[in-house]
Amino acid sequence: MLFPTTIVGSFPQPDWLIDREKLAGRFPPRVRARELWRIPPQYLEQAQNDATIVAIRAQEEAGLDIVSDGEIRRESYSNRFATALDGVDLDNPGTALDRSGHPNPVPRIVGPIRRKHAVEVEDLKFLRAHTTRQVKITVPGPFTMLQQAQNDFYKSEEDAAMDYAAAVNAEIKDLFAAGADVVQIDEPYMQARPEKARQYGLKALNRALEGVTGTTAVHICFGYAAIIHQRPSGYSFLPELAQCSCKQVSIETAQSKLDCSALAPLEGKHVMVGCIDLDSPEVETPDTVVQRIERALPYVKREHVILAPDCGMKYLPRERATAKLQAMVQAAQILRARYG
Secondary structure (H helix, E strand, C coil): CCCCEECCCCCCCCCCCECHHHHHCCCCCCCCCHHHECCCHHHHHHHHHHHHHHHHHHHHHHCCCEECCCCCCCCCCCHHHHCCEEEEEEEEEEEEECCCCCEEEEEEEEEEEEECCCCCHHHHHHHHHCCCCEEEEEEECHHHHHHCCEECCCCCHHHHHHHHHHHHHHHHHHHHHCCCCEEEEECCHHHHCHHHHHHHHHHHHHHHCCCCCCEEEEECCCCCCCCCCCCCCCCCCCHHHHHCCCCEEEEECCCCCCCHHHHHHHCCCEEEEECCCCCCCCCCCHHHHHHHHHHHCCCCCHHHEEEECCCCCCCCCHHHHHHHHHHHHHHHHHHHHHHC
Protein backbone atom coordinates (compact mmCIF):
# COMPACT_ATOMS: atom_id res chain seq x y z
CA MET A 1 0.00 0.00 0.00
CA LEU A 2 1.20 3.50 -0.83
CA PHE A 3 1.19 6.11 1.93
CA PRO A 4 0.40 3.94 4.98
CA THR A 5 -0.67 5.80 8.12
CA THR A 6 0.38 5.36 11.74
CA ILE A 7 1.06 7.28 14.95
CA VAL A 8 4.50 7.89 16.37
CA GLY A 9 3.74 6.16 19.66
CA SER A 10 1.54 7.81 22.26
CA PHE A 11 -2.19 8.51 22.16
CA PRO A 12 -3.98 10.65 24.80
CA GLN A 13 -4.63 8.83 28.06
CA PRO A 14 -8.14 9.23 29.52
CA ASP A 15 -8.70 11.77 32.29
CA TRP A 16 -10.17 9.04 34.47
CA LEU A 17 -6.90 7.09 34.26
CA ILE A 18 -4.22 9.74 34.70
CA ASP A 19 -4.14 13.29 36.04
CA ARG A 20 -3.61 15.00 32.70
CA GLU A 21 -3.38 18.47 34.24
CA LYS A 22 -0.58 17.33 36.53
CA LEU A 23 1.07 15.49 33.64
CA ALA A 24 1.06 18.60 31.47
CA GLY A 25 2.31 20.81 34.31
CA ARG A 26 5.67 19.10 34.63
CA PHE A 27 8.50 17.81 32.48
CA PRO A 28 8.19 14.19 31.33
CA PRO A 29 9.18 11.93 34.26
CA ARG A 30 12.45 10.00 34.04
CA VAL A 31 11.97 8.14 37.33
CA ARG A 32 8.62 6.63 38.31
CA ALA A 33 5.74 9.05 38.86
CA ARG A 34 3.00 6.86 40.35
CA GLU A 35 1.29 9.93 41.78
CA LEU A 36 0.02 10.72 38.26
CA TRP A 37 -2.36 7.72 38.21
CA ARG A 38 -5.92 8.26 39.44
CA ILE A 39 -6.59 4.53 39.90
CA PRO A 40 -5.63 2.63 43.10
CA PRO A 41 -2.69 0.26 42.55
CA GLN A 42 -4.78 -2.91 42.87
CA TYR A 43 -7.00 -1.82 39.94
CA LEU A 44 -4.42 0.01 37.84
CA GLU A 45 -3.51 -2.81 35.43
CA GLN A 46 -7.18 -3.52 34.71
CA ALA A 47 -7.81 0.18 34.08
CA GLN A 48 -4.76 0.45 31.82
CA ASN A 49 -5.97 -2.56 29.83
CA ASP A 50 -9.37 -0.96 29.33
CA ALA A 51 -7.84 2.36 28.32
CA THR A 52 -5.50 0.61 25.88
CA ILE A 53 -8.47 -0.99 24.14
CA VAL A 54 -10.06 2.46 23.85
CA ALA A 55 -6.84 3.79 22.27
CA ILE A 56 -6.66 0.89 19.81
CA ARG A 57 -10.29 1.33 18.78
CA ALA A 58 -9.84 5.07 18.33
CA GLN A 59 -6.91 4.47 15.97
CA GLU A 60 -8.86 1.83 14.05
CA GLU A 61 -11.91 4.06 13.74
CA ALA A 62 -9.71 6.91 12.52
CA GLY A 63 -8.55 4.52 9.80
CA LEU A 64 -4.87 4.03 10.69
CA ASP A 65 -3.10 1.17 8.93
CA ILE A 66 -0.53 0.54 11.69
CA VAL A 67 -1.65 0.96 15.32
CA SER A 68 0.18 1.15 18.62
CA ASP A 69 -0.90 0.56 22.21
CA GLY A 70 -0.88 4.33 22.63
CA GLU A 71 1.75 3.98 25.38
CA ILE A 72 -1.23 4.09 27.73
CA ARG A 73 0.62 2.26 30.53
CA ARG A 74 3.53 4.71 30.52
CA GLU A 75 4.10 7.85 32.53
CA SER A 76 6.52 8.91 29.79
CA TYR A 77 7.83 7.32 26.61
CA SER A 78 11.07 6.25 28.32
CA ASN A 79 10.69 5.72 32.05
CA ARG A 80 8.71 2.46 31.94
CA PHE A 81 11.68 0.71 30.32
CA ALA A 82 14.54 2.73 31.82
CA THR A 83 13.42 2.17 35.40
CA ALA A 84 13.01 -1.60 34.91
CA LEU A 85 16.74 -2.21 34.35
CA ASP A 86 19.36 -3.51 36.73
CA GLY A 87 22.14 -1.12 37.63
CA VAL A 88 20.06 1.96 38.49
CA ASP A 89 19.18 3.35 41.92
CA LEU A 90 15.65 4.71 41.83
CA ASP A 91 15.35 5.31 45.56
CA ASN A 92 18.21 7.79 45.45
CA PRO A 93 17.83 9.39 42.04
CA GLY A 94 20.34 11.61 40.35
CA THR A 95 19.81 14.78 38.37
CA ALA A 96 20.25 15.55 34.69
CA LEU A 97 19.32 18.50 32.52
CA ASP A 98 16.33 18.01 30.25
CA ARG A 99 16.68 19.12 26.65
CA SER A 100 15.15 22.44 27.71
CA GLY A 101 17.95 22.94 30.26
CA HIS A 102 15.64 22.16 33.19
CA PRO A 103 17.06 19.85 35.93
CA ASN A 104 15.01 16.68 36.35
CA PRO A 105 15.26 13.68 38.74
CA VAL A 106 16.68 10.74 36.79
CA PRO A 107 17.82 7.14 37.38
CA ARG A 108 21.29 7.06 38.96
CA ILE A 109 23.58 4.45 37.44
CA VAL A 110 25.33 2.55 40.25
CA GLY A 111 26.19 -0.75 38.52
CA PRO A 112 26.21 -2.53 35.15
CA ILE A 113 23.08 -1.78 33.10
CA ARG A 114 21.35 -5.08 32.44
CA ARG A 115 17.84 -6.09 31.34
CA LYS A 116 16.39 -8.25 34.12
CA HIS A 117 13.35 -9.38 32.15
CA ALA A 118 11.19 -8.43 29.20
CA VAL A 119 9.50 -5.12 29.93
CA GLU A 120 7.02 -4.48 27.10
CA VAL A 121 6.34 -7.96 25.71
CA GLU A 122 3.05 -8.36 27.58
CA ASP A 123 2.02 -4.90 26.34
CA LEU A 124 2.74 -6.03 22.78
CA LYS A 125 0.86 -9.30 23.22
CA PHE A 126 -2.16 -7.39 24.54
CA LEU A 127 -2.04 -5.06 21.53
CA ARG A 128 -1.64 -7.97 19.12
CA ALA A 129 -4.64 -9.75 20.66
CA HIS A 130 -6.95 -6.74 20.26
CA THR A 131 -6.45 -5.75 16.63
CA THR A 132 -6.14 -7.41 13.25
CA ARG A 133 -4.11 -4.51 11.85
CA GLN A 134 -0.35 -4.20 11.75
CA VAL A 135 1.06 -3.25 15.15
CA LYS A 136 3.94 -1.09 16.27
CA ILE A 137 5.50 -0.67 19.69
CA THR A 138 8.16 1.77 20.84
CA VAL A 139 11.22 1.44 23.06
CA PRO A 140 13.47 4.25 24.31
CA GLY A 141 16.85 4.39 22.62
CA PRO A 142 20.15 3.72 24.42
CA PHE A 143 21.60 7.17 23.74
CA THR A 144 18.49 8.95 24.99
CA MET A 145 18.24 6.82 28.14
CA LEU A 146 21.84 7.63 29.01
CA GLN A 147 21.21 11.35 28.58
CA GLN A 148 18.29 10.91 30.99
CA ALA A 149 20.45 9.29 33.68
CA GLN A 150 23.24 10.26 36.08
CA ASN A 151 26.30 8.08 35.51
CA ASP A 152 28.00 7.23 38.81
CA PHE A 153 29.48 3.92 37.66
CA TYR A 154 30.87 3.78 34.13
CA LYS A 155 34.28 5.20 33.25
CA SER A 156 32.95 6.48 29.92
CA GLU A 157 29.56 7.46 28.55
CA GLU A 158 30.16 5.23 25.54
CA ASP A 159 30.53 2.16 27.77
CA ALA A 160 27.24 3.01 29.47
CA ALA A 161 25.49 3.60 26.15
CA MET A 162 26.63 0.23 24.82
CA ASP A 163 25.19 -1.60 27.84
CA TYR A 164 21.92 0.28 27.41
CA ALA A 165 22.05 -0.80 23.75
CA ALA A 166 22.45 -4.46 24.67
CA ALA A 167 19.37 -4.21 26.90
CA VAL A 168 17.34 -2.58 24.12
CA ASN A 169 18.56 -5.20 21.63
CA ALA A 170 17.30 -8.06 23.79
CA GLU A 171 13.95 -6.32 24.24
CA ILE A 172 13.51 -5.71 20.50
CA LYS A 173 14.21 -9.35 19.67
CA ASP A 174 11.62 -10.47 22.23
CA LEU A 175 9.07 -8.00 20.86
CA PHE A 176 9.42 -9.36 17.33
CA ALA A 177 9.19 -12.91 18.65
CA ALA A 178 5.92 -11.91 20.35
CA GLY A 179 4.38 -10.64 17.10
CA ALA A 180 5.41 -7.02 16.54
CA ASP A 181 5.27 -5.82 12.94
CA VAL A 182 7.32 -2.70 13.65
CA VAL A 183 9.51 -1.78 16.61
CA GLN A 184 10.44 1.88 16.90
CA ILE A 185 13.41 3.20 18.88
CA ASP A 186 12.88 6.71 20.26
CA GLU A 187 16.09 8.78 20.12
CA PRO A 188 15.07 12.46 20.47
CA TYR A 189 18.26 13.34 22.33
CA MET A 190 20.31 12.69 19.21
CA GLN A 191 18.82 15.92 17.89
CA ALA A 192 19.32 17.71 21.22
CA ARG A 193 22.96 16.61 21.70
CA PRO A 194 24.35 15.97 18.24
CA GLU A 195 28.06 16.06 19.13
CA LYS A 196 27.71 13.23 21.64
CA ALA A 197 25.42 11.43 19.22
CA ARG A 198 28.19 11.52 16.63
CA GLN A 199 30.78 10.35 19.16
CA TYR A 200 28.97 7.21 20.29
CA GLY A 201 25.20 7.52 19.82
CA LEU A 202 25.05 6.06 16.32
CA LYS A 203 27.32 3.18 17.40
CA ALA A 204 24.97 2.45 20.30
CA LEU A 205 21.91 2.61 18.05
CA ASN A 206 23.42 0.09 15.64
CA ARG A 207 24.31 -2.15 18.60
CA ALA A 208 20.65 -2.02 19.66
CA LEU A 209 19.67 -3.16 16.15
CA GLU A 210 22.33 -5.89 15.86
CA GLY A 211 20.94 -9.20 14.62
CA VAL A 212 17.37 -7.82 14.38
CA THR A 213 15.55 -8.92 11.24
CA GLY A 214 12.14 -7.32 11.70
CA THR A 215 11.07 -3.85 10.52
CA THR A 216 12.67 -1.26 12.77
CA ALA A 217 12.28 2.50 12.95
CA VAL A 218 14.06 5.31 14.78
CA HIS A 219 12.23 8.47 15.84
CA ILE A 220 14.12 11.74 16.18
CA CYS A 221 12.37 15.01 16.98
CA PHE A 222 12.58 18.45 18.57
CA GLY A 223 10.62 17.52 21.72
CA TYR A 224 6.96 17.53 22.73
CA ALA A 225 5.18 20.55 21.24
CA ALA A 226 3.29 21.04 24.53
CA ILE A 227 6.60 21.61 26.32
CA ILE A 228 9.03 22.97 23.71
CA HIS A 229 7.22 25.42 21.48
CA GLN A 230 10.07 26.85 19.41
CA ARG A 231 11.45 24.76 16.56
CA PRO A 232 14.80 25.20 14.81
CA SER A 233 14.75 25.49 11.04
CA GLY A 234 16.52 22.18 10.55
CA TYR A 235 17.85 19.04 12.19
CA SER A 236 21.29 19.07 13.80
CA PHE A 237 21.49 15.27 13.49
CA LEU A 238 19.72 13.60 10.59
CA PRO A 239 21.96 12.68 7.63
CA GLU A 240 23.90 10.47 10.03
CA LEU A 241 20.89 8.17 10.35
CA ALA A 242 21.57 6.97 6.81
CA GLN A 243 24.36 4.97 8.47
CA CYS A 244 22.08 3.18 10.94
CA SER A 245 20.64 -0.24 10.16
CA CYS A 246 17.01 0.69 10.85
CA LYS A 247 14.57 0.49 7.94
CA GLN A 248 12.46 3.54 8.82
CA VAL A 249 13.23 7.04 10.10
CA SER A 250 10.51 9.12 11.79
CA ILE A 251 10.95 12.89 11.57
CA GLU A 252 8.78 15.97 12.08
CA THR A 253 8.09 18.51 9.35
CA ALA A 254 4.73 20.11 10.17
CA GLN A 255 5.34 22.44 13.11
CA SER A 256 8.92 23.22 12.08
CA LYS A 257 8.00 23.71 8.41
CA LEU A 258 11.13 21.70 7.70
CA ASP A 259 12.95 22.17 4.42
CA CYS A 260 12.41 18.64 3.18
CA SER A 261 15.59 18.65 1.13
CA ALA A 262 17.11 17.57 4.48
CA LEU A 263 15.56 14.15 3.77
CA ALA A 264 17.58 13.53 0.62
CA PRO A 265 20.54 11.91 2.47
CA LEU A 266 18.14 9.24 3.82
CA GLU A 267 17.70 7.68 0.37
CA GLY A 268 16.79 4.02 0.74
CA LYS A 269 15.08 4.49 4.09
CA HIS A 270 11.33 4.58 4.53
CA VAL A 271 10.46 7.93 6.12
CA MET A 272 7.64 8.60 8.55
CA VAL A 273 6.95 12.16 7.45
CA GLY A 274 5.52 14.07 10.39
CA CYS A 275 2.59 15.91 8.83
CA ILE A 276 0.39 16.75 11.84
CA ASP A 277 1.27 19.88 13.86
CA LEU A 278 0.82 19.01 17.54
CA ASP A 279 1.30 22.60 18.73
CA SER A 280 -1.70 23.91 16.81
CA PRO A 281 -5.19 23.47 18.29
CA GLU A 282 -6.63 23.59 14.79
CA VAL A 283 -7.44 20.33 13.04
CA GLU A 284 -5.68 20.27 9.70
CA THR A 285 -7.68 19.88 6.51
CA PRO A 286 -6.76 16.85 4.42
CA ASP A 287 -5.48 19.23 1.74
CA THR A 288 -3.07 20.81 4.22
CA VAL A 289 -1.70 17.38 5.10
CA VAL A 290 -1.39 16.50 1.41
CA GLN A 291 0.66 19.66 0.83
CA ARG A 292 2.99 18.78 3.70
CA ILE A 293 3.58 15.30 2.29
CA GLU A 294 4.09 16.60 -1.24
CA ARG A 295 6.89 18.84 0.06
CA ALA A 296 8.79 15.61 0.84
CA LEU A 297 8.10 13.76 -2.42
CA PRO A 298 10.97 15.33 -4.41
CA TYR A 299 13.36 13.83 -1.83
CA VAL A 300 11.69 10.59 -0.73
CA LYS A 301 10.25 7.99 -3.09
CA ARG A 302 6.49 7.85 -2.76
CA GLU A 303 6.62 4.13 -1.97
CA HIS A 304 8.90 4.99 0.97
CA VAL A 305 6.61 7.62 2.55
CA ILE A 306 4.62 6.86 5.71
CA LEU A 307 2.19 9.43 7.14
CA ALA A 308 2.43 10.14 10.87
CA PRO A 309 2.07 13.01 13.36
CA ASP A 310 5.20 14.98 14.20
CA CYS A 311 5.58 13.28 17.58
CA GLY A 312 3.57 11.55 20.31
CA MET A 313 0.02 12.83 20.82
CA LYS A 314 -0.33 12.27 24.57
CA TYR A 315 -0.72 15.96 25.50
CA LEU A 316 -3.60 16.62 23.08
CA PRO A 317 -7.28 16.32 24.03
CA ARG A 318 -8.46 12.94 22.72
CA GLU A 319 -11.15 14.41 20.46
CA ARG A 320 -8.62 16.69 18.78
CA ALA A 321 -6.08 13.90 18.38
CA THR A 322 -8.69 11.68 16.77
CA ALA A 323 -9.84 14.44 14.40
CA LYS A 324 -6.25 15.14 13.34
CA LEU A 325 -5.68 11.44 12.63
CA GLN A 326 -8.87 11.31 10.56
CA ALA A 327 -7.62 14.23 8.47
CA MET A 328 -4.31 12.42 7.98
CA VAL A 329 -6.07 9.25 6.82
CA GLN A 330 -8.20 11.26 4.37
CA ALA A 331 -5.01 12.87 3.07
CA ALA A 332 -3.50 9.43 2.49
CA GLN A 333 -6.55 8.47 0.45
CA ILE A 334 -6.12 11.59 -1.70
CA LEU A 335 -2.43 10.83 -2.18
CA ARG A 336 -3.14 7.22 -3.19
CA ALA A 337 -5.66 8.36 -5.78
CA ARG A 338 -3.24 10.99 -7.07
CA TYR A 339 -0.06 8.89 -7.17
CA GLY A 340 -1.22 5.28 -7.06
